[in-house]
Amino acid sequence: MIFATAGAFAGAAVLSALAAGYAVTAVEDGSRHAVRDALYSRGMDWAEVGTNGLQVFLAGTAPDEAARFAALSVAGTVVDVTRVIDQTVVEETEPLAPPQFAIEILRNERGISLIGLVPATLDRQALIEEIARATDGAPVADLLEAADYPAPETWRPALHHAVRALGDLPRSKISVSAGHVAVTAMVDSAGEKRRIETDLARGSPEDVRLALDISAPRPVITPFTLRLVIDGRGARFDACSADTEQARDRIVHAAVKAGLEGRADCVVGMGVPSPKWARAVELSIDALARLGAGSVTLTDADIALLAEPGTDQALFDDVVGALDGALPEVFALDATLPPPPDESDPEAPEFIATLSPEGQVLLRGRVSSARMRDTATSLAQARFAGDAVHVTARVAEELPAGWSMRVLLGIEALAHLDSGAVRVTPDTIGVRGKSGRKEAGTAIAQLLADRLGSGARYDLDVSYVEQLDPVSQLPTPEECEARIAAVQDERKIGFEPGSARVDGTGAVILDEIAAILKECGEIRMEVAGHTDSQGREEMNARLSLERARAVLDELRLRRVLTSGLEAEGYGESRPIADNDTAEGRETNRRIEFRLIRPEAAPAEQTTLESTADTVEKGAGTGAQGQDITDDEQD
Template identity: 40%
Template structure:
């Protein structure tokens, strides 16, 4: 009896001990779970989503990768607000934040004929395909484009696409080019076929330059051939002027400019540079002529080809004239011929009344003065009408054969000379010819000097005062605005929808005519920031719809490229079944939701740019 009592007592004791241990374990687990939940909630509310919590008994372990030491301390403090800070065990790591440096976007372009090579790093947003399509449009269908291009998905300034578009435009001008394009910058070389094309390149590059685009482009062009080479200098009581000068080498020009400055001669027009000097001794001839003129009080000289003409005033000392003439003749190379004249002091000159020719900016010509005969009058009138038009010539001429001093020849020559002036006047007298005006041709001074070289006598002088103007830039007609382009495309796609073959990104036959018309509109619009957005209905899996919409948008972009539309500023995005415009529960609604939209690209928010929607 006693034995069974002991057994039962011991058994109850064991059961009680087991229940106590079990209750203790449950209490510990409850405390751990409650503590872990409360601390995790506190960290989440504080925004420390990178931190996690584990508990073991009364200890609370805070783990995770903290962005910084400060964030690590704050997370530990947040846990300490829930439990005793002494129970918080810090097991967090601090991750060194390394800012990824964006790559330098750069495009190297080399064109040789129809062959174009591309190298460099491009922003993913603008893509390789659109660049190649733009180059094909600029160079032509036979372009052979090879590329070693990489892309990086980083933001880029708006001056990047501006620089790329400008480089493609330059590529369309020159058959040989090497360009380096960076954000807001183009550098490199263009090769022109001739001097005139080189000048056209310079004007085009000048029009491109802006605050957002820097251009540093060297133009290599064959030097123009100038015939004949001309040098003209005059000295009077108060003036010392060089009206025309021509050189073949830069070194010779620099030396000449220095010498002229030392002698106080003013160079009225920039000297011409080109090929075609008559002999290798041209520079020495010019310097000798300049030095000879400077020895007189009043004199003028012209070197035209291999002919040197020196004219001094009648008041010049005869001995001085003879000495300088002899020295100049000795200094000139043997292939140059000198004609030096000094009028006799007692020579009587019959000065005829002036003959005046006036040319207005509207190309109206007035001729007034005295001519010797009716035949001379008819010749002058016919020449003027041939150069300026019959309705633009107004003649007021008196006939007097007493003044036959080669006036007819001088008048015809002056009309020929003034044909290239924008506006101006000519005064002809027995003392020579004076021509003034404005022109866009920087070689006109030399041309007029050449025209009169053999027409004036030894007692007559030619005076030129012609200003060279910068040729005006003719702006291309401005096309429709970007908003007008979107509206025009919207009108087309509202009337005729772009459809695709079922579950395919291939446009059906009826859509090709619509795309032809859209391409016509876009070619007039230029390179506007355009997004081509693709959408589907809600049937099928969302992932498949997203991929299909992207393929269809890209397909439209490719179709436009095939139609010679420059698409470097276009992007194609697919949005799947997002943003429905009709009810997907009906067939009519699903048909409307399967659409392509053309809209202006918001360069700041790429995902959903604002613009005009089109079905």
């Protein structure tokens, strides 16, 4: 009986266990299938569902964090959220591309604004201080945002060059990005525009693209002058002025029809006497072309048409009559047909002023009085080097009226040339020569037209020579560095013992260095002081910096532009010879002049000041550099 009862209970227990097992399995299967179906119905087939008792496990690789969170939410709507165990992972994505770092630098009379996105590691205070030094303390408004991404390698050279450009451009917008600088600015004159463009292009780092859009206001042309000559050499402009680009194109087109060849320089400026200037010029050039030879000069509203001697009288009358009737109002025509030369006339007086390529000036010919000769000499000495003027002119009687004025005017015209000659006769003033200024011929034509009047005769043959242009012929920074090295190649200059004061010998060499730097214009160089290893390291570092600064002060006294020069003191840290010998210590006591070249550096070091620090000192022309040594021990 007892065994029967125990067997019944055991059987019941087994049946209960089996029933419970089937129940749990049914719950697990039901939960797994329900959650899986819910996920699949929403397109989440990446999810894998598993169960362990009442727990529901989600596994698999989600495409992103949002998909992972959505899968957990769906599972939580099917079973109790506390039963859901998350074992999913999120698919690795490509790293986010770094942002485009860029700065817009805006400068006007109120100050400078910085707008844009920069690397978080950029020392913005150092940037502001660098800008203040370049712009003589102009106030800077920092409106920059920062992003914690590494900067491209070409970011800092571009930023450095942009700050350099800012110093020359008080009205400008400079856009900076990695490897690119775009400058939009306005300057006061065409000459200043050309100088700045040349300087920025020469100093641009090799890996930085530079885009320049620098404009200058239109010049005020007074008198508003145009002169076209047709002779045996063809048609050419001695002076050309226009009030608009469209007028310039019309004028040049008319000159080409008249026989002009090659490129024509026509200045667009203000001061035109009539909005119909271009029409009056076109008609005048066409009239001169019909005559075949001669010159036409427009001075404000006065037009002087001068035919070649021997021109057919009937043709001259027809051309002049047609031109006079077609000219717009305001313009007045003065047409002249000179008579053929009379060989029986006595020899005409003349005055000749010549300027040699070496700068020597000779005045010869006839003047009206001894006082006039002294006046001409004084004017020439004022326009040229006084000791280069030589006078052999003689006093003559019965010279034409206005002769003295024409002599002085010829000397004024010669001052616009680099070499050439001016010949003054009673009938004409002839100017021949070369100049390094493209506008020299126009300036002479305006001078003569203004002083002689529109009907006066003068003959110009002034050519532009690029080799004489002071802007285009500036030496390169590398040439400047090499020339400074040559000055100090075998000479030593010293400081006074135990001080940073340059001694007398050093002053002589600094005179030569100053002359070179004046020719070179604004270039970026480091003036670096070095010592030997004797003495305490801190004292050597301080002395080397003081001596570098003393050299800068000496150059300033010699009127050298030092905004691009930086003084640094390296003490004993960079020897170039053995400090164990007297000769080596003497060599190590030096000051080096080396070009500063922006170079790429590790992305995490992006301060503007570290650009200068990471430049390889002496990346220029020689291992020895340009040294100023001290005969005394530090």
